Amino acid sequence: MDANDGDRSRLPAFFALAFAWSWTCWLLAPAIKARSALAAGVLSGLGGFGPGVAAVAMVGYGGGRAALRAWLGRCLQWRIGWQWFALAFFLPLALMASAALMHTALGGALGASPVAGHLPLAAANLVLILLLGGPLGEEFGWRGYALPTLQTRHGWRVASLILGAVWGLWHLPLFFTADTLQGRIPLLPFLLSTVALSVVFAWLYNRSRGSVLPALVLHTAVNWWAWVVPGLLAAGGSRQFALVLGLLVLLAIGLLAWPNRRAWAARPSDSKD
Numbered sequence: 001m002d003a004n005d006g007d008r009s010r011l012p013a014f015f016a017l018a019f020a021w022s023w024t025c026w027l028l029a030p031a032i033k034a035r036s037a038l039a040a041g042v043l044s045g046l047g048g049f050g051p052g053v054a055a056v057a058m059v060g061y062g063g064g065r066a067a068l069r070a071w072l073g074r075c076l077q078w079r080i081g082w083q084w085f086a087l088a089f090f091l092p093l094a095l096m097a098s099a100a101l102m103h104t105a106l107g108g109a110l111g112a113s114p115v116a117g118h119l120p121l122a123a124a125n126l127v128l129i130l131l132l133g134g135p136l137g138e139e140f141g142w143r144g145y146a147l148p149t150l151q152t153r154h155g156w157r158v159a160s161l162i163l164g165a166v167w168g169l170w171h172l173p174l175f176f177t178a179d180t181l182q183g184r185i186p187l188l189p190f191l192l193s194t195v196a197l198s199v200v201f202a203w204l205y206n207r208s209r210g211s212v213l214p215a216l217v218l219h220t221a222v223n224w225w226a227w228v229v230p231g232l233l234a235a236g237g238s239r240q241f242a243l244v245l246g247l248l249v250l251l252a253i254g255l256l257a258w259p260n261r262r263a264w265a266a267r268p269s270d271s272k273d
Contacts, residue, residue: 011149014058018141019170022050026173044177045132051141051170058145075144077211084208088218091200095251096229099243103231108239113230126224135219142167143205143215156202157256164198165191184233185241193245197222199252 025047033040059071100110115122130136142163150159168191174182175190182190201215208214226232232240 008149008153010058010062011146014054014141014145014149015166017054017057018050020050021053022047022170023173025050026177030177048132048134049137051138051146052136053141055141055145071144074210075140075212077209078213080208080211080214084204084214085217088204088214089221091218092222092225093229095247096225096232096240096244098247099240100229100231102243103240106239108231110230113228115228122228125227126220129223129227130216130220133220133223135216135223138167139212139215139219143201144212147202147205148210151202156206157199160199160202161195163202164195167198168194181233189241189245193248196245196248196252199255200248203255 025043029040029044029047032043056068060068063070104110146163146166147159150162153159154162171182171190171194172187174180175187177183201218204214204218205212229240232244
């Protein structure tokens with residue numbers, strides 16, 4: 001069974017399982033950290049796989065192994081055009097670099113990038129972010145299962161906004177956990193960022209014929225470039241973050257408002273508005 005043709009009644013169960021898995025891991029991790037920092041770290045990392053685990057469970061429950069093979073086949077399509085992978089990787093850099101230039105034009109200063117002189121570390125961190133920093137555990141769930149299912153009822157625009165809000169709220173326990181990115185960002189701006197990003201993810205998903213691979217690249221690139229670009233996530237980097245968020249929101253509004261529907265959605269059956 002393809003996720004697009006699945007029973008929409010299973011979508012609430014998907015969200016419930018994704019939240020239950022992740023929140024259980026994230027809430028337990030701090031409680032056991034004093035006894036075993038390693039176990040707490042493993043549990044925290046496993047929490048990021050809630051959406052992916054939930055997607056596999058829902059697809060498998062609905063159609064068994066055959067459905068899982070078909071679903072993974074769609075998610076892992078790679079012959080979709082190199083341009084979508086390049087766009088997914090460099091678009092976050094374009095937004096963050098533009099914000100950095102605006103920041104300096106307004107009199108701000110930029111420090112050194114953490115990757116300066118440490119290119120092997122940067123490459124290793126890129127792989128680490130892909131595997132354990134969210135993309136691998138999340139995207140098969142959010143974009144591989146939830147988005148196409150929501151699109152069949154609401155169209156891609158509304159579906160992307162709904163999913164962006166859910167995606168942001170899914171991170172809620174991390175706002176109360178030490179040493180997390182969410183602990184350094186106020187909740188409302190973070191939610192605005194996930195909603196705006198969700199629009200970009202939905203557009204990219206539809207342009208790449210339902211492949212999840214560009215979404216994996218985009219999610220990895222967002223997290224990695226945010227670490228690479230100097231000052232963005234450092235203390236006192238709130239203006240840079242606000243500038244990036246503003247540019248991202250403008251991009252999302254542009255994608256939502258674009259009048260030629262067919263030019264922005266490669267799967268009309270999934271993108272009916």
